[in-house]
Amino acid sequence: MKKLTLEVTDKQHDLLRRIAITDRYKLNDLVRLVFATGLEYQWCENYLSFKKKDDEFSVDNKKQIAKNKKIEKELAKKDKKVYQLTKEEEDKLGYKRVDEHHFVGGYGDEHDVAHMIADQLRESLLNKETGNYGSGVAQ
Numbered sequence: 183m184k185k186l187t188l189e190v191t192d193k194q195h196d197l198l199r200r201i202a203i204t205d206r207y208k209l210n211d212l213v214r215l216v217f218a219t220g221l222e223y224q225w226c227e228n229y230l231s232f233k234k235k236d237d238e239f240s241v242d243n244k245k246q247i248a249k250n251k252k253i254e255k256e257l258a259k260k261d262k263k264v265y266q267l268t269k270e271e272e273d274k275l276g277y278k279r280v281d282e283h284h285f286v287g288g289y290g291d292e293h294d295v296a297h298m299i300a301d302q303l304r305e306s307l308l309n310k311e312t313g314n315y316g317s318g319v320a321q
Contacts, residue, residue, distance in 0.1 A: 188213070207315075211307050215315055218300035225296055229287030243280045253277045 202212040253275050284295045307315045
């Protein structure tokens with residue numbers, strides 16, 4: 183587990199602590215929720231992507247990528263590219279697209295990494311009984 187730190191002035195810390203108490207949160211829980219919300223909105227009007235690491239592909243995805251490369255080589259021998267095929271032709275050959283990049287941006291698109299992280303950050307704070315975040319009165 184890694185930690186992220188945020189330097190704030192004494193006054194900012196005091197104000198954030200008082201906000202947390204007023205809103206019935208522990209200070210660390212409030213910071214976690216604010217950070218998660220920020221992740222959701224930081225890139226809502228923009229998109230970016232970055233390459234996945236090898237360990238971020240499932241075994242099935244790795245097999246499919248290898249299969250796709252073989253199919254692409256066979257197509258190249260016929261002077262064809264995958265993008266020239268119809269979906270039906272891709273299916274017949276067994277070609278299935280595998281996302282090789284992580285995506286960030288939009289308004290909670292299915293594979294948006296920022297939203298996924300935000301949901302994971304909130305998970306430990308969710309009170310399943312009440313459906314609210316936080317465990318009650320702040321300390």
